[in-house]
Amino acid sequence: MIALLVLLCLILLVIVVIQIGRISEVAGMIRGEEDIERDSNYWNSRLGLVFMVLFLLASVGSAIYYKNYMLGYGPHEAASIHGLAMDQLFNMTLFFTGIVFIITQIILFWFAYKYRGVKGQRALHISHDNKLEVIWTAIPAVVMAILVVFGLNTWNEIMQDIDPDGDHIEIEMTAYQFGWIARYPGADGVFGARDYQQITGRNPLGQVWEDPANHDDMHTNEIVLPVNRQVKFRLTARDVLHSFFLPHFRVKMDCVPGTPTFFVFTPTKTTEEYRRELSKYAEYQVREDPNDPTSPMLWETFNYELACAELCGTGHFSMRMIVRVVEEAEYKAWLENQSSYYLTSIRNTDFDPFKGMEIEIDELSEASEGGDEEEETDLSDYDELEAEAEGSGSLSEVNTNID
């Protein structure tokens, strides 16, 4: 039935279009081709002008209307140090391109209008003008040079590894179809070794339990960050490519199976602070459910979010994790409340190589420096990372990235 309707509509469209075409053809024959052409020049050149004016108004107007969603404006100001620099660069580019956009669109449709064909008019024979051409080669070249210099400066700042003297935290993120596992290194500050061959439902990261550094590592179902402290995210994927995307912090980096990557940044606003800022904007002063006056305001429920930005399969659109930025004290309290994955899920089960043995979590990780279990676990990149010792900050730390 629907197919028939669609077919009927199509046939109707064909007939209408053909009839319109024939009428216009007949009119052309009666009035003469040249007449028609001049008429067409008259109307279409004016249409062009109208289009140009409306188009420019619409593009500038819509940009102003949506400015609260644009980088560096309104409530969506970057919540990280490097994000502010990035937003500045965006605005600088917007400034230059905006000027060029408006001027060239005006010239295009203005020239088309002004030099429309009219009876008895002859075009000029101008083939080139070297001086003019040199000028309009040089100007874009200079503008591009400015953008390259500022752009690369910003880029190099962003891509710095951790500040070796600074006080930073590290979190390891593992992406899989379709979710994230966050791992905090625990009291020893060291991530335990991993071997992808040992991944099971019980051991989702393939942690090598013989490695005592693993014993205090924690898996969390949200990311909690202390405000104003540098954080280094070590990124990896278990199956296919994913991308670690934190829109509010202007952070994006692919997670690549077999190739660790990282991203370092410093969040500058706690979730609470960000909510307070949002509360100033009309867009967020509405109820979450417009029909329910008791539901919370949009700004009250705001959360930083982690999304996947690299197509990874049918559940790509659902890889969400909440990121909370909190004050240092709250972070410490939260961290203390987390328990080690080993202790909660592995300890004294059949998977525990130390089953029945007495071990002490905190001290054991210290003792591992001279431990003899090390050799058994040289299966993954994490051993190399670990061997370099935490916080050395050398550029070669994640060799695949910065060598």
Add this chain to the structure above:
Amino acid sequence: MAQTQVAVQDVTDQLIEKYGYDDHFHDHHDGDKYQSNFITHYVFSMDHKMIAKQFLITGMFWAFIGGLLSLVFRLQLGFPAEDMAWLKPFFGKWIVLNDAGVGTLSPEFYYAMVTMHGTILVFFVLTAGLSGTFSNLLIPLQIGARDMASPFLNMLSYWFFFLAGAVLFFSLFLSTGAFSGGWVAYPPLSALPQAASGSGAGMTLWLLSLTLFVVSVLLGGINYVSTILNMRTKGLSMWRLPLTIWAFLVTAIIGLLSFPVLVSGFLLLFFDRSVGTSFYLSEIYIGGQALDHVGGSPILYQHLFWFLGHPEVYIIILPAMGIVSEVLAIHSRKPIFGYKAMVFSILAIGFLSFLVWAHHMFVSGINPYMAMIFVLFTLIIAVPSAVKVFNWLATLYGGSIRFNSANLFAIGFVSMFISGGLTGIFLGNSAIDIQLHDTYFVVAHFHIVMGVAAFFGLFAGVYHWFPKMYGRFMNEFLGKVHFWFTLIGAYLIFWPMHYLGIAGVPRRYYSFDNFESFAHFGGMNQFITIAAVLVFIVQLIFVINFFYSIWYGRKVKVKNPWGATTLEWTTPIKPGHGNWPGKIPTIHRWSYDYSKDGRDFISQIEPLSEEEKKTAHH
């Protein structure tokens, strides 16, 4: 007017007779041998003009399919809560009905549609349909050759393209679905059948189809290059070529250099899929199983892919630029402004297109220091592109512009190219790209600058050279309706996407409901979907106009209806095999003598006057 046209026509014949070069082509009756019956004339044709039409009509078929697929996924994005049960008769099991009988589009199918839309539009429509059509039609006609260097390879080129299309079309009907990993087909998603149902047989057929397609491009490209370099008629030096030919030449060279790299990437991917190698795979745990692959890198594939992938966007846009340069000049009755600068910018764009591929990979895990060189070269490309825009604007200056459909689309092209090109400056800067990469900003950028703009070039070319292809005009009124609605509609579709992208909304999302940050744009997505449906319907006007005009369009009564200087308009209204019935014309001047010395135009076959010889520098 009609009188003078006839007189001009006679002059053309006289000039060819007087100065032409007699290659005794028609003494051999080759023309008849090549197209003696229906099969050799319409199907396995070796006549470049017929092959051009084959490419064009096949391209239109694929544009229709590709556009239709985009409407399907646009429906999902614009109206995710609506009942889709009415699509069940068309898509069967991919529309999932719940107990209440409300249908939803399955995510697998959504991703397959997105992937097929990209593959079809990039390769089958804008590469084969655009470059295939106009390179084939115009190269021999504009350089004064009887046909391509190898008509047989030319025929094979079309049929490999056809075969590639047939394979891909078949893959749409697989029970596991067509390939669904995005048109870039990044492994491991594309390498592992466990990763997505489309990565099984769908991916195998996708690889096969694209490999056949590359064969087609290479056969065509080698023909275009050798024809342009070797078969130009007497007097046609490189500096006298129309810009169309320059564009086709550089396009073909880029294709010849970059497509083989893509095939090598595909070959390794094929090995990873079927032979158990680990070029792109390492340390993967999927489907409850740890795979044996160790040591490969998915990033290697991205390098190989984008080494083609980036030049590919210039393969798409350069022919459109060439067509637009030609159409703008002819219908403004002016020489193209800064001819040499235009040629050098084509060459510069062609060269630089090989040095920018990693700007697609700034956040893919490559060494950050690598971004330095790629940011630099990417933004340098903006310079020749800007020069081209300024030269087009200067071409309009002082003209006597005809507002017919062809020229309207050429003007629209310039507008689109400006709008889309400028957003490339944001994305080319790696620092900004961190935020905008893989968001709707990218979707907006490339759809405007290489999707819509290339389509505008294609339309300009079709309206302009339709009289040469079929001996009839397309309907002007319908053409203008088509233009205005497409221009406005295309901006309505893609302009709002910039704002989505700036807000961080990622592309290739089946639904935005899961994220507070992305869920606010329901209204905008609806708006975009409605605009897309309308623009698609407007394209049907073009299709109807096209086919109606083939048989019933207004007849072309003079050889050179646009008053153009180039050689294709010195052939008979419906040129037969071999293009010129007698001698091949020879060339005496460059291709842009418009409004010179008080004359409307001077054909390339007209010898220089005594006056001109004294001052000539062309």
